[in-house]
Amino acid sequence: DAGVIQSPRHEVTEMGQEVTLRCKPISGHDYLFWYRQTMMRGLELLIYFNNNVPIDDSGMPEDRFSAKMPNASFSTLKIQPSEPRDSAVYFCASSLGWNRGYGYTFGSGTRLTVV
Amino acid sequence: GQQVMQIPQYQHVQEGEDFTTYCNSSTTLSNIQWYKQRPGGHPVFLIQLVKSGEVKKQKRLTFQFGEAKKNSSLHITATQTTDVGTYFCAGLPGSSYKLIFGSGTRLLVRP
Numbered sequence: 001d002a003g004v005i006q007s008p009r010h011e012v013t014e015m016g017q018e019v020t021l022r023c024k025p026i027s028g029h030d031y032l033f034w035y036r037q038t039m040m041r042g043l044e045l046l047i048y049f050n051n052n053v054p055i056d057d058s059g060m061p062e063d064r065f066s067a068k069m070p071n072a073s074f075s076t077l078k079i080q081p082s083e084p085r086d087s088a089v090y091f092c093a094s095s096l097g098w099n100r101g102y103g104y105t106f107g108s109g110t111r112l113t114v115v
Numbered sequence: 116g117q118q119v120m121q122i123p124q125y126q127h128v129q130e131g132e133d134f135t136t137y138c139n140s141s142t143t144l145s146n147i148q149w150y151k152q153r154p155g156g157h158p159v160f161l162i163q164l165v166k167s168g169e170v171k172k173q174k175r176l177t178f179q180f181g182e183a184k185k186n187s188s189l190h191i192t193a194t195q196t197t198d199v200g201t202y203f204c205a206g207l208p209g210s211s212y213k214l215i216f217g218s219g220t221r222l223l224v225r226p
Contacts, residue, residue: 033214042217043219045216048213050212055212056213091157093158098146098207101163103161103163107157109157
């Protein structure tokens with residue numbers, strides 16, 4: 001199993017540009033999560049999906065952020081327009097579910113720098 | 116809102132010494148998970164505790180879940196340089212999948 005795959009690994013963009021982060025979860029995992037990690041705020045849950053349906057997006061910072069999961073093998077997190085304060089490492093994670101004894105498997109992350 | 120506090124923030128130990136990190140939640144948790152993140156890496160799942168008072172061991176690592184299901188600890192016996200990294204606890208309130216991460220404890224080990 002290749003694990004959770006995220007792309008790109010690094011993204012540098014100018015303020016005001018649109019940024020799209022991509023994630024391929026582990027096959028068969030029915031939960032998908034987007035987290036953001038910064039020194040100041042640590043690991044924050046942005047949104048999570050169950051069977052491709054968004055369940056809780058209360059962590060999404062503002063309307064500039066949107067996430068989609070068009071099918072079980074692909075999800076995107078979009079920031080439009082991007083701002084310097086969006087600079088962070090964005091992780092995607094997937095899981096079979098804690099009630100079945102499984103933790104969350106994280107991807108390698110996308111390091112986003114907005115200049 | 117829901118908070119998971121973790122102490123200490125940093126711990127610098129001599130190789131062979133023991134290490135403990137503590138985690139406290141503002142509310143009762145359905146379960147608690149522990150993750151390790153190496154510098155420049157991503158969080159890696161270590162273990163999950165579900166039952167009140169539960170204790171689990173993985174080689175030199177011992178994990179505990181408090182009786183009230185609001186606190187937890189990770190103890191490493193005889194640290195090695197391979198233990199270097201940041202250890203996070205993460206709690207799940209109720210039946211939600213909204214895993215709330217603690218601030219992490221960064222462990223440095225002097226060889």
